[in-house]
Amino acid sequence: MDFHIFLIQLLNGVQYGLLLFLVASGLTLVFGIMGIINVAHGSFYMIGAYLAWSLAAQVGSFWLALPVAIALSVLIGLALEWLVVRWLYKRDHLYQVLCTYGLILVFEELRSVLWGDDVRSLPIPAPFNYSIPLTDTLSYPVYRLWISAVCLAVAFGLYFVIQKTRLGMMIRAGATDRDMVQSLGINIQLIYRIVFAAGIALAAFAGMIAAPISAVAPGMGNHVLIICFVVVVIGGLGSVKGALIASLMIGLVDTFGKVVHLELGGVKLLPELSSMTVYVLMAGILLWRPAGLFGKKL
Amino acid sequence: MAAWPAVWHETMTESAPGTAVVLSTDCLTRHFGGLTAVYEVSLAARMGEVHAVIGPNGAGKSTLINLLSGDLPASAGRVLLRGVEITGLPAHRIARLGVGRSYQKTNIFLPFSAFENCRLAAQARLPSSMRFLRPASSYHALNEAAEAALAAAGLAARGGVVASALSHGEQRQLEIAMTLATRPSVLLLDEPLAGMGAEESASMVALLRQLRDSHAILLVEHDMDAVFSLADTLTVMVNGAVLESGTPEQIRASAAVQMAYLGGGEAIHD
Amino acid sequence: MSATRGNGWTGVLALALIALVLAFVPLVAEKFYVQFFAKILIMAIFAMSLDLLLGYTGLVSFGHAAFYGVAGYALALITPQYQAANFWTSFPLAIAVSALLAFAIGFVVVRMQGIYFIMVTLAFAQMLFFLFYDTKIGGGNDGIYIDLRPVARIGDWQPFNLDNFAHVYYLALALFVLVFLLLRMVLASPFGRVIAGIKANEHRMQSLGYGTFWYKLACFVLAGATAGVAGYLAAVQFGVVNPEMLGWHLSGAVMMMVILGGMGTLTGPVLGATVWMLLELWFQDITKHWHLLMGAFIVLTAILLPNGLIGLYGSLARRLARNHD
Numbered sequence: 058m059d060f061h062i063f064l065i066q067l068l069n070g071v072q073y074g075l076l077l078f079l080v081a082s083g084l085t086l087v088f089g090i091m092g093i094i095n096v097a098h099g100s101f102y103m104i105g106a107y108l109a110w111s112l113a114a115q116v117g118s119f120w121l122a123l124p125v126a127i128a129l130s131v132l133i134g135l136a137l138e139w140l141v142v143r144w145l146y147k148r149d150h151l152y153q154v155l156c157t158y159g160l161i162l163v164f165e166e167l168r169s170v171l172w173g174d175d176v177r178s179l180p181i182p183a184p185f186n187y188s189i190p191l192t193d194t195l196s197y198p199v200y201r202l203w204i205s206a207v208c209l210a211v212a213f214g215l216y217f218v219i220q221k222t223r224l225g226m227m228i229r230a231g232a233t234d235r236d237m238v239q240s241l242g243i244n245i246q247l248i249y250r251i252v253f254a255a256g257i258a259l260a261a262f263a264g265m266i267a268a269p270i271s272a273v274a275p276g277m278g279n280h281v282l283i284i285c286f287v288v289v290v291i292g293g294l295g296s297v298k299g300a301l302i303a304s305l306m307i308g309l310v311d312t313f314g315k316v317v318h319l320e321l322g323g324v325k326l327l328p329e330l331s332s333m334t335v336y337v338l339m340a341g342i343l344l345w346r347p348a349g350l351f352g353k354k355l
Numbered sequence: 356m357a358a359w360p361a362v363w364h365e366t367m368t369e370s371a372p373g374t375a376v377v378l379s380t381d382c383l384t385r386h387f388g389g390l391t392a393v394y395e396v397s398l399a400a401r402m403g404e405v406h407a408v409i410g411p412n413g414a415g416k417s418t419l420i421n422l423l424s425g426d427l428p429a430s431a432g433r434v435l436l437r438g439v440e441i442t443g444l445p446a447h448r449i450a451r452l453g454v455g456r457s458y459q460k461t462n463i464f465l466p467f468s469a470f471e472n473c474r475l476a477a478q479a480r481l482p483s484s485m486r487f488l489r490p491a492s493s494y495h496a497l498n499e500a501a502e503a504a505l506a507a508a509g510l511a512a513r514g515g516v517v518a519s520a521l522s523h524g525e526q527r528q529l530e531i532a533m534t535l536a537t538r539p540s541v542l543l544l545d546e547p548l549a550g551m552g553a554e555e556s557a558s559m560v561a562l563l564r565q566l567r568d569s570h571a572i573l574l575v576e577h578d579m580d581a582v583f584s585l586a587d588t589l590t591v592m593v594n595g596a597v598l599e600s601g602t603p604e605q606i607r608a609s610a611a612v613q614m615a616y617l618g619g620g621e622a623i624h625d
Numbered sequence: 626m627s628a629t630r631g632n633g634w635t636g637v638l639a640l641a642l643i644a645l646v647l648a649f650v651p652l653v654a655e656k657f658y659v660q661f662f663a664k665i666l667i668m669a670i671f672a673m674s675l676d677l678l679l680g681y682t683g684l685v686s687f688g689h690a691a692f693y694g695v696a697g698y699a700l701a702l703i704t705p706q707y708q709a710a711n712f713w714t715s716f717p718l719a720i721a722v723s724a725l726l727a728f729a730i731g732f733v734v735v736r737m738q739g740i741y742f743i744m745v746t747l748a749f750a751q752m753l754f755f756l757f758y759d760t761k762i763g764g765g766n767d768g769i770y771i772d773l774r775p776v777a778r779i780g781d782w783q784p785f786n787l788d789n790f791a792h793v794y795y796l797a798l799a800l801f802v803l804v805f806l807l808l809r810m811v812l813a814s815p816f817g818r819v820i821a822g823i824k825a826n827e828h829r830m831q832s833l834g835y836g837t838f839w840y841k842l843a844c845f846v847l848a849g850a851t852a853g854v855a856g857y858l859a860a861v862q863f864g865v866v867n868p869e870m871l872g873w874h875l876s877g878a879v880m881m882m883v884i885l886g887g888m889g890t891l892t893g894p895v896l897g898a899t900v901w902m903l904l905e906l907w908f909q910d911i912t913k914h915w916h917l918l919m920g921a922f923i924v925l926t927a928i929l930l931p932n933g934l935i936g937l938y939g940s941l942a943r944r945l946a947r948n949h950d
Contacts, residue, residue: 158877159923166917286744336752450834464825479834490813
């Protein structure tokens with residue numbers, strides 16, 4: 058493979074992986090701290106993208122739309138936690154899965170009612186709407202580099218808040234012993250609400266910044282969700298480090314799987330079966346490590 | 356995981372003539388990160404004997420039982436059953452070799468009746484439960500074994516009661532009954548008397564005396580009266596290691612043991 | 626759920642009665658409703674198969690549609706072009722395919738606990754979905770049409786003709802009764818008791834000497850094979866298979882049926898499938914955005930009705946009994 062093509066795919070793979078990490082970290086956060094599995098998490102990726110698209114169209118500027126969309130996502134998250142999620146805390150995971158699956162249907166249909174079923178697109182916003190030339194014929198979009206940078210920045214921000222601030226300390230304490238924290242006078246309910254809103258805001262934010270480079274389409278949330286599951290399973294539940302490594306692995310495997318040609322015994326495997334690479338990777342890792350790379354056995 | 360012999364009989368094998376040692380350990384050790392819960396413990400449980408393991412709280416006694424039953428893998432050392440190494444085998448394989456254990460924290464099937472608890476335990480003795488046709492209730496041998504186990508543990512009248520509705524003491528009795536229903540030759544009992552009233556304790560001690568002749572019994576207990584009246588051999592553990600091992604008289608007379616207990620706040624009564 | 630349920634003959638009698646009533650449907654109803662009832666029977670089989678995992682073993686599989694869809698595709702793929710397949714070979718083959726797939730996936734997945742299991746089953750189902758969606762094996766997005774239904778000929782005798790929608794209905798009814806009785810038998814067998822024990826306390830089962838991995842795997846295979854029965858019937862009924870038959874929306878729907886009816890019983894999933902299909906019909910009549918209503922219904926059921934309709938009935942019955950005293 059030509060070096061520049063390789064570089065482009067490498068950068069794409071990393072960018073995709075970092076975007077996945079953003080979404081997956083929201084999922085892991087909510088599960089690790091609140092014990093809630095939210096399969097509608099992917100729907101917020103979709104909601105973020107659609108919010109960005111519709112607000113940008115109305116306001117005329119992506120950058121103005123972004124903070125508004127983020128604020129709206131947070132509000133939706135808070136409302137959802139209050140309305141639905143808080144009834145699920147002590148329940149078996151089965152019911153959490155079922156309930157949030159119902160939410161997926163609701164959100165999909167709301168999206169259909171509000172914004173229709175057509176595939177939308179969003180122009181890459183200035184000042185990042187240019188490409189860095191690599192060779193005479195190849196260049197790389199700066200916006201994608203910006204996405205990677207933002208994801209990394211958010212990841213560091215998350216780490217900082219959770220590990221180094223008082224709020225983070227309360228959150229971590231609430232994860233290990235909810236009742237104890239409550240008896241200390243800290244409003245655990247509020248903390249959970251904040252964590253949940255933050256979790257889905259992460260997914261929504263990822264959807265927003267990804268919107269200009271991917272299609273804003275129905276079903277985009279579901280696909281992301283399932284890949285997130287694979288990330289969490291490979292990386293190990295509760296491990297942010299694992300989620301990062303797994304996201305990057307998946308980003309690279311998926312990206313290269315689409316461009317590499319692989320034929321075994323006359324059967325064309327890649328790129329024909331590229332959408333399966335991620336799952337094959339998952340199966341392989343699970344056979345080796347049933348709890349994921351860095352997971353603790355449940 | 357230890358390699359075990361290629362030919363492996365899941366039935367009782369003859370113990371070598373001259374020794375009645377059924378279950379023994381050799382420098383058994385278990386670490387949890389930086390903490391050593393069990394340190395180089397070597398002991399033996401003999402057929403026809405009750406071997407009690409005592410010691411202050413945190414001495415590693417429950418961990419030891421978990422190592423013997425296969426609930427926990429060992430960090431180092433060996434566990435031998437009739438001279439054959441079983442270190443590293445999973446709990447269910449060890450159970451099938453005739454080692455039964457009861458739990459300190461009652462570990463029963465709460466949604467089932469007391470009878471069903473024992474019946475399911477007895478069913479484990481079948482070579483395989485991959486049987487799909489006849490109803491389980493038609494296996495009369497298992498039903499009888501369950502009834503016998505319940506009766507032995509003093510629960511003959513309570514078979515039809517759902518386990519979650521039993522009193523705490525009765526649940527402890529059920530815990531033992533289930534272990535008995537699998538007809539093991541080795542009994543590992545983790546605080547069998549915990550949570551029992553005086554009358555129930557006396558029945559349990561009487562039961563253990565009865566079982567002693569045909570079993571090798573290793574038990575962890577805090578009830579010193581029961582221990583001293585029942586045990587043939589005592590092993591005292593402190594901080595994960597064996598402090599001393601011997602007959603009840605030897606242990607009672609030992610200054611080191613007195614120190615360990617008085618230091619830890621528990622006195623041995625005469 | 627108590628350990629001894631469905632005492633002997635009352636359950637079988639009830640089933641016989643219901644089957645008898647249902648046998649009259651093609652004689653009195655028009656084609657749409659006959660096919661609708663057949664669909665309910667198919668979903669009932671599918672739901673019972675999932676309940677084996679959900680309600681009886683405690684394994685929450687979110688990818689169960691994989692085994693349903695694969696059986697349908699098996700029929701579609703071995704049906705020669707412009708010819709009909711042989712029912713007596715294609716039916717066992719389809720079930721075998723589902724069972725084999727369940728064994729392969731189960732082997733990897735059954736050792737996992739809790740939330741991992743849920744996510745991994747979903748992921749594997751998606752993998753299969755993409756296999757059929759993206760490749761030419763399964764005709765891609767459009768699926769495969771089964772122009773000619775399988776033929777059930779033995780020598781010169783043809784016991785039923787699957788081109789006739791009433792015959793398809795009766796086949797579905799017969800298989801439903803068969804599956805119900807079979808599962809009932811298995812659940813009462815020593816194997817069934819092991820499964821119940823694993824759900825109640827897997828650790829203790831291992832401590833008693835049961836190698837729980839193999840029992841869970843066997844149950845997973847049984848559930849997969851049974852789902853295959855439903856999938857084959859669906860392919861016969863609709864005459865087309867498409868990737869949605871492996872999709873997670875179907876996995877979610879069948880999960881909903883089991884919980885709505887009541888987990889851990891055989892009648893629960895049947896009831897749940899019936900209610901769900903009726904609701905779907907009703908909601909679709911109300912608005913084109915009926916998914917909204919479905920979704921809201923699912924959310925409410927998950928929160929308010931953990932024991933399903935059967936559980937609701939049970940607690941109401943208990944309350945009435947108490948007021949009586």
